[in-house]
Amino acid sequence: MKKDLLMLGLAAVLILLLVSGTKFQSVEDYYLTHADDITDESDTVTVSIECGTVLKNWEQLDQALREGTHIPKDGFILAPKEYVLRKGDTAFDLLKRITRYEQIQLEYQGEEKNPYGSVYIKGIQYLYEFSCGPLSGWVFQVNGSTGKTGCSRYYPKDGDVLRFVYTCDLGRDIAREDGEGDSCEKSH
Amino acid sequence: MKNHTDVLIVSQNEVPSFGYLCRSVTNSSDGRRELEVRAAPSRKRSGMEIFMNEFSRRHPAVLFLYYLLVLFLTMFAVHPAALAASFGGAFLFYLAENGVKTAMKDLAYYCGVFLLLAVLNPIFSHNGETVLFFMNDRPVTMEAILYGAAMAAMIVSVIFWCKCYQTVLTTDKVLYLFGKTVPRLSLVLSMSLRFFPLLKEQAGRIGKAQKAMGMYAKDSLTDRLLFHVRLFDSLLTWMLENAVETADSMKARGYGLKGRSHFSLFRFEKRDGTLLGAMGILTLGTGAAAIGGMYRFHYYPGISAMQTGLWAVASDLLLVLLFLLPFLIDVKEKILWKISLR
Numbered sequence A: 001m002k003k004d005l006l007m008l009g010l011a012a013v014l015i016l017l018l019v020s021g022t023k024f025q026s027v028e029d030y031y032l033t034h035a036d037d038i039t040d041e042s043d044t045v046t047v048s049i050e051c052g053t054v055l056k057n058w059e060q061l062d063q064a065l066r067e068g069t070h071i072p073k074d075g076f077i078l079a080p081k082e083y084v085l086r087k088g089d090t091a092f093d094l095l096k097r098i099t100r101y102e103q104i105q106l107e108y109q110g111e112e113k114n115p116y117g118s119v120y121i122k123g124i125q126y127l128y129e130f131s132c133g134p135l136s137g138w139v140f141q142v143n144g145s146t147g148k149t150g151c152s153r154y155y156p157k158d159g160d161v162l163r164f165v166y167t168c169d170l171g172r173d174i175a176r177e178d179g180e181g182d183s184c185e186k187s188h
Numbered sequence B: 001m002k003n004h005t006d007v008l009i010v011s012q013n014e015v016p017s018f019g020y021l022c023r024s025v026t027n028s029s030d031g032r033r034e035l036e037v038r039a040a041p042s043r044k045r046s047g048m049e050i051f052m053n054e055f056s057r058r059h060p061a062v063l064f065l066y067y068l069l070v071l072f073l074t075m076f077a078v079h080p081a082a083l084a085a086s087f088g089g090a091f092l093f094y095l096a097e098n099g100v101k102t103a104m105k106d107l108a109y110y111c112g113v114f115l116l117l118a119v120l121n122p123i124f125s126h127n128g129e130t131v132l133f134f135m136n137d138r139p140v141t142m143e144a145i146l147y148g149a150a151m152a153a154m155i156v157s158v159i160f161w162c163k164c165y166q167t168v169l170t171t172d173k174v175l176y177l178f179g180k181t182v183p184r185l186s187l188v189l190s191m192s193l194r195f196f197p198l199l200k201e202q203a204g205r206i207g208k209a210q211k212a213m214g215m216y217a218k219d220s221l222t223d224r225l226l227f228h229v230r231l232f233d234s235l236l237t238w239m240l241e242n243a244v245e246t247a248d249s250m251k252a253r254g255y256g257l258k259g260r261s262h263f264s265l266f267r268f269e270k271r272d273g274t275l276l277g278a279m280g281i282l283t284l285g286t287g288a289a290a291i292g293g294m295y296r297f298h299y300y301p302g303i304s305a306m307q308t309g310l311w312a313v314a315s316d317l318l319l320v321l322l323f324l325l326p327f328l329i330d331v332k333e334k335i336l337w338k339i340s341l342r
Helices: A002-020 A027-031 A052-056 A063-067 A091-102 A172-178 B002-006 B060-075 B080-124 B142-168 B171-178 B183-212 B221-252 B270-291 B310-341
Strands: A024-026 A044-050 A076-084 A106-109 A120-124 A137-142 A161-167 B020-026 B033-039 B131-135 B138-141
Touching: A002 B221, A024 A027, A027 B131, A044 A091, A052 A161, A052 A172, A076 A091, A091 A106, A091 A161, A120 A137, A120 A161, A161 A172, B060 B080, B060 B142, B060 B171, B060 B270, B060 B310, B080 B138, B080 B142, B080 B310, B138 B142, B142 B183, B171 B183, B183 B221, B270 B310
Parallel strands: A044 A161
Antiparallel strands: A024 B131, A044 A076, A106 A120, A137 A161, B020 B033, B131 B138
């Protein structure tokens, strides 16, 4: 019986550790954040989240999303807007903070879970990778050109324009739009 | 262990597991363990039980086709009605084959499996409109939970179909079907499918032998765990040996050689034709309903509305009928048997 008690205790400690290491928040608590006020000396970046390519490839889109109301008709999930850049912020930190403030759904794969050593954006606003054809997913651009690193490895500067864009053709459709020759990488 | 030296040591293979019950009991006067051997109560077989497997008496080819169809439909089903029909059909069939007691015990166990699987999905998937709460800054959504439940239902139904498979498509039937055309594959298939029931049987035997030797007989959880570790250890060796022996034995019989003849009692009868016809009609009906979009359903980002109306109900009924075929055949025969006894 002593051995049993020991095992029970061990199991209880394990469960306690698991629960105490987990943060539970209600929906209201989670979304209760404030945007930093823009002052004269604060660094700012312009951020937008766009899915215009989906509108052009409407017939490829998942039926569930086609029937739903989540894809904005103008192609802007988040219209370009200025946000305060905190010191040491990566592009991904910004995206996470902004989506939380604007209450936009975001799912990502952590840095440690993929070989790129950078966060991979799986879906924004219920629009996921492969939601619009086999070559679709999220990419990100800085000042009109595709970043050479993942979004959690890029440190924006004051005045940068960040665009998170949904592609239906591995970035080629966005490059065509912007008049660029080379193709983009996915935003990992 | 020091108390156990006077216990009769029986090697694992010699423990009489058929017709006798062996167990170690604690002597009430001096606390020593003793081996008790009793004749096992003979299993009563009522007339009912003989006719329980009516469905499995159909022609092997038809049974195999039915299994292919059912597993295929279940594995690709996302519609809750289809999943419910599949689970209902599998469980009722299992109940008809194995009796209420076994079925209920298994149902309780697989309820646990179902819950575990259903809870796992929202940990990994954060899609869905209806956020319940945030866990480590990641949303736990109702849609993810429901999708997890659907997938869990799918897995549990497939498990129940496969549990029935053992009694329906026995080794001889599989060998009859494919022994000539693909001898190697069919032998491997039937051996691997027979594997787990056989393993369970042997585990019971080894367990009895261990208990008879007075090992791990305390009522302690840790002891029981160690017992299972030891059991698994010896089971593993037996398993490998058994596979080699079976292969050798089949080879010695000239299995798979050219010109080897088979004997079997399977004949395609009228009732097999009827079953095949019913299967064909129901499959065509469900296929048409699927093309018509009656089984379309999605969980992300929001749960889609259920189709209503006469056609939706009719297409759901088609699936229910298809999945219930084995149970209905079993029950029909049972009722006929009962009436004939009056």
